[in-house]
Amino acid sequence: AQSVTQLGSHVSVSEGALVLLRCNYSSSVPPYLFWYVQYPNKGLQLLLKYTSAATLVKGINGFEAEFKKSETSFHLTKPSAHMSDAAEYFCAVSDSSASKIIFGSGTRLSIRP
């Protein structure tokens, strides 16, 4: 069975600082990995996804994530945080047997002025 673990339910950074949201996965087969963002009172929106092509994946709003098989990680980063990045971020892994996506518990990102 596949699973994903997000380290840290809440991350707070200063505006302009590096954003790093951690995600580790467990999968017995090559995974497909996703990051979704949920802004207040909005539905989840896809930030980026890894589908076995390039290991460094660039997404919207300046975010990127790197797939590291040796570390079973898919951490999300952004060089310089903006106030509008405040949201909840979900890492997810696909279930190859039934075309379902399994979500992590989410990390709430706060940005300090």
Add this chain to the structure above:
Amino acid sequence: EADIYQTPRYLVIGTGKKITLECSQTMGHDKMYWYQQDPGMELHLIHYSYGVNSTEKGDLSSESTVSRIRTEHFPLTLESARPSHTSQYLCASSDGGGITDTQYFGPGTRLTVL
């Protein structure tokens, strides 16, 4: 922004009432999903559909039922609401048949059962 809608956005209701949470999408997607999300917890898939007249139960057992009579509509029904059903319910759809498909989410319905 994705064209997927959920109503109501918020619902407070008494125990024993029957409720239907509506979900509609205008993108013509075949695949639709219902997730349950408690605060600070991961999303749990409770139902999904691959097309009209197709419904399946997800990973998390739920007392709710769903129907898919039309492509664009995927309502979720609770015959008799209980406080344990208090949660946020998210509807999503996707357009492809592969495991890398992007899922498009509605804004969610926050349900409180008193």
